[in-house]
Amino acid sequence: MNRICIAPSILSADFSAMGAAVEQLQRCGADLIHCDVMDGSFVPKITFGADMVASLKKHTSLPLDVHLMVVEPQNKIDDFIKAGADYLTFHYEACGERSAEVLRAIRSNGVKAGISVSPDTPVEKVLPLLEEADMLLVMSVYPGKGGQKFIEHTLSKAETAREFFAKHGFSRDVEIDGGINEENAARVKAAGVNILVAGNTVFRSPDMAKTISFLRDVK
Numbered sequence: 001m002n003r004i005c006i007a008p009s010i011l012s013a014d015f016s017a018m019g020a021a022v023e024q025l026q027r028c029g030a031d032l033i034h035c036d037v038m039d040g041s042f043v044p045k046i047t048f049g050a051d052m053v054a055s056l057k058k059h060t061s062l063p064l065d066v067h068l069m070v071v072e073p074q075n076k077i078d079d080f081i082k083a084g085a086d087y088l089t090f091h092y093e094a095c096g097e098r099s100a101e102v103l104r105a106i107r108s109n110g111v112k113a114g115i116s117v118s119p120d121t122p123v124e125k126v127l128p129l130l131e132e133a134d135m136l137l138v139m140s141v142y143p144g145k146g147g148q149k150f151i152e153h154t155l156s157k158a159e160t161a162r163e164f165f166a167k168h169g170f171s172r173d174v175e176i177d178g179g180i181n182e183e184n185a186a187r188v189k190a191a192g193v194n195i196l197v198a199g200n201t202v203f204r205s206p207d208m209a210k211t212i213s214f215l216r217d218v219k
Helices: 015-027 050-057 077-083 092-107 127-132 152-168 185-190 208-217
Strands: 005-007 033-038 064-069 087-091 112-117 135-139 173-177 195-197
Touching: 005 208, 015 050, 015 208, 033 050, 050 064, 050 077, 064 077, 064 195, 077 087, 077 092, 087 092, 087 135, 092 112, 092 127, 112 127, 112 173, 127 152, 135 152, 152 173, 152 185, 185 195
Parallel strands: 005 195, 033 064, 064 087, 087 112, 112 135, 135 173, 173 195
Antiparallel strands: none
16 A cells, blocks of 8 residues: 555544444545454453454445454464454554464455564564565554554654665554544654554544544644
């Protein structure tokens, strides 16, 4: 992909009207629909599972960007692939040495594979795995905890990844998730991020289309 894309997190929508929310995001110019899947074990919260992803798929032609914040993601990827995930990302912290195997399994099913690092995980841990991946997801807040501010030092991970890609001739997406807003979007993109996950910033906006456009275009 590598163009600048906005991926609103459906987690910020009204759960009683998720289909309508997805349809609205598409009308307002979103590029992807970000689906935060939390299991109550890897992170404290529980959100939704593969059945919800399958239901959302019926309401949009946009790619579904599924972010697994779950333990043992290798045991769950098949369900989300069948549900219609277009991007499927899991956490290095949850998979460790099995990460390369899981990335290959996702890609072998024709789905874009991503690997994520939490704020305290050095990006160098996953650089050797990025040959097997389509995307690096940098968490700019701690996963599964609400009310956090954007963690500035996480931008250096995007910069390091972009340098690594340039050195090795890779074309990969870099996504960032957590605390993205109108004030930090420009410097996030300057660090090499090309997919911005924005939940509350989009859903709390009085003009969602204008906000999505601003986040995509601001320099």
